[in-house]
Amino acid sequence: MERGLSFTQTDKFWSDLPDDILLELQADLENAPAMSNNGLDFLAEMTFGTSGLSASQEIREFIPDLRMSDGLAHLSKVVSTKMDDVIIKESNVPIPATPIASIDINMIADTNGKEEVKMEAIGSQTDKNRLSIKAQAVLKDAKQNVELHDLRLKEHYKRQGSVTSGTKKEELLAIQDQLFKLHTSITTSLGQMDEVWRSEILDCVQVFLTTDCIQALQVQQQKADILRQELQHIIDNDKKSVAALAIISQAPFQIVFKSRVFEAPFVVELLTGATLQLVRVSPIKASLANEVEGNYHATKPLLNEVKPLDKGCAKFGDMKVNISTKMNYTSLKFSCTIRHAMSRDEIPVRSSLSNPLIVITNESQWGEAAGKLLQDALSGQPDVGWQHFVNVLLHHVLRSTSQGRSDPTMRGFSDWELEHLHRRFFGGRDRLTRDEVKAFWSWFGSVLTTLRFKRHIKVLWLKGLIYGMIAKSDCHKILKDEDSGTFLLRFSDSNPGSFAVAYCTDDPSQKIKHYLVKPEDIGTNKSLPDFLKEKGMFKTIVVYNVQNGTSQKQLKTSALDHFYSNSKKTGKQQIPEASGYVQQLEET
16 A cells, blocks of 8 residues: 655654644643554544555554544644644645544443443544643743742842832832833733633633632732832832732632631732831731621621731631621622831721622522622623633632542533533524523523532532533434443433433334433432432443543443432422423333
């Protein structure tokens, strides 16, 4: 079989790829499982202009360590989307722009005794490579930029702290010019991060990285402002003191249960000018915003609200709110007094308002409160971009399901889930109206409430035992070639917060059926796994692998054994009948 390219030409093809793309491909291939032959065929055709066993063997020889599952599908996406116009000059062979959904991944691999499901691609099965080249560069340098700004701020504090009444004006103006450049650099970095946040769809790690960096840059901006104000007072021979309280760590939003500790602590730092010599600093006190606090008659709206400074910071880790805000927003503010060497007066120092929070009294209020905070996080604009909305929503999900930065595996939205939600609720449009977001939340709010509060549900979802937010038609793509008894769990589209089971049968007229799990099927003493355990027609569950985006089959007994309990029958509740679901399960 004759190759499309010589090894020399192939070497040049790979060597001509930009470094950032090569690094991405290397990471994808290193992190993927064993590679299949039909995957090799695709890469062989892309590289050599042909496919088949011979070409696949040459690929193995050419890149000995090449590995993948659907990592190859991602490789094709990287090359086709980022290198659409690249042509190998020696042969004039264009790099094929093969859509992900057309790649055949009907293959079976044996990994740790788990059988991978034969399935057609229902969209991109990986969360990798959503970002533009520009956004990747911004995020790659984000932490380094924050650390560099911190270092430069410390240098300015030191230099400005050495200023005396005898310092020449030229030197003061030189410091002022450097501060202006530092402030501009911080503002530029903040603008870049904000642009990524609003215009790119981020994964879980990137969401935490972006929000952490934005918060750090905002504090750095405050510090630079303090230095600039102080320096201007020195230049003007004005002896005013400059100080402020900065909230350096806080959640983007919080739903707080009355009389319970905040889920995320507040950390407040005292910022002062470099020349200010403090004699006394009072403890830091938290309070509710005046316009809200004044509406309530509790003798003490906040508990554990006073904290001493420790190395310039105060941490509020056990603070509680002793009132309900009746589904209204409120915020916290922090204050203290200082006295410095040049004044005998106690000078009040305050913070800006914290991010919004709502105080509720019971779980039934959680969904509505979360929806209000989501709307607030979207800046109250009449419409919002799809990418911005996804990032805010994902941050909401990560916090609501208690997923943290240090978790080895986090679950957010797969690409196919985003495609489904985008198409179903927003018609695939780039701009979303507030009414559309509100209608979406009437469904998704119930899903998130179920994830947060229902027994076992969060863990089942994090482990991929609940496959996710998937359309019936996509269930059919996954299950169409499977044996009777194979099933998957999903969130119901028609009944918010409920679950549906898509399962294979021996019925020739309807191979794949759907059952909507009813309230009487599960309850206080009977969990979703208990219900599934009782049903003999459910034998093998399709599990979504959160780490690599593939699907695997596992025996129900082994997959759900950890979650079984002593189930009891519960009282019946009514649920509206939904079209497309069987109303009664028949044992087979």
